[in-house]
Amino acid sequence: MTVYIALLRGVNVGGHNKIKMAELKRTFEWMGLDRVQTYIQSGNVLFESEEEDEDTLRRRLEREIGKVFGISTTVVLRTAREFERIVENCPFTKEELLEAEASSEGERLYVSLLLKAPSQEGIERLSAFKSERDEYRIQGREVYLIFRHGVRNSKLAVNLDKLDVPSTMRNWNTINKLAALAREMEA
Structure with a gap:
């Protein structure tokens, strides 16, 4: 399993694109991602996934966020190792x-x-x-x-x-x- 950090662009900024982090966490868990946790309100989500293709995973996250929250947002992914670097x-x-x-x-x-x-x-x-x-x-x-x-x-x-x-x-x-x-x- 790979530890990822998903960074959502433009959520909870200036009263726009509001997403409650507890709901975002549930959405990631519903998608089958493991050990999901959020950090502060700006759209930072840590999780584990067996999926190894970053682009496919990113697009899947963006689609699901759009469906669940009605928000079109860019999701930037990095692995734990990339974050360390x-x-x-x-x-x-x-x-x-x-x-x-x-x-x-x-x-x-x-x-x-x-x-x-x-x-x-x-x-x-x-x-x-x-x-x-x-x-x-x-x-x-x-x-x-x-x-x-x-x-x-x-x-x-x-x-x-x-x-x-x-x-x-x-x-x-x-x-x-x-x-x-x-x-x-x-x-």
Whole structure:
């Protein structure tokens, strides 16, 4: 069995696409997924599955969420091992993170998890929004982001769609907590 983390895009944000996590958990269990648990209200679900094809599993989850909740959402999947690598491979140095923390009005480090690696053209479109305030580094299907003056006022954050790849973003604390929960499931 593989431990997966499903990250739903755009649920329970600003009063839109509301899903109760207890109902989402029941839906995953009804689908035959094992050891299902949710983390906070932003659509994070950990579970085990024997299904090995990520794309098929992702599409099945999106269809079922659409049927049960009447919401069209993108589901981004990562395995527990992939999540561990996300945490281990943060491309920003401790010095860069401390400097960003000193100037930030809120959370400073985020990860945008993409369905697939972006094209060079998408990366070039996004680069127009890199600044002294906001920067990013791409590693495969992850975009690590520093927002020195908070995510809410960031032109980079609102233009991540320039990559032209469906994605969902989580702050660094959530990324670390999900990785820890996945480790516990694997133990």
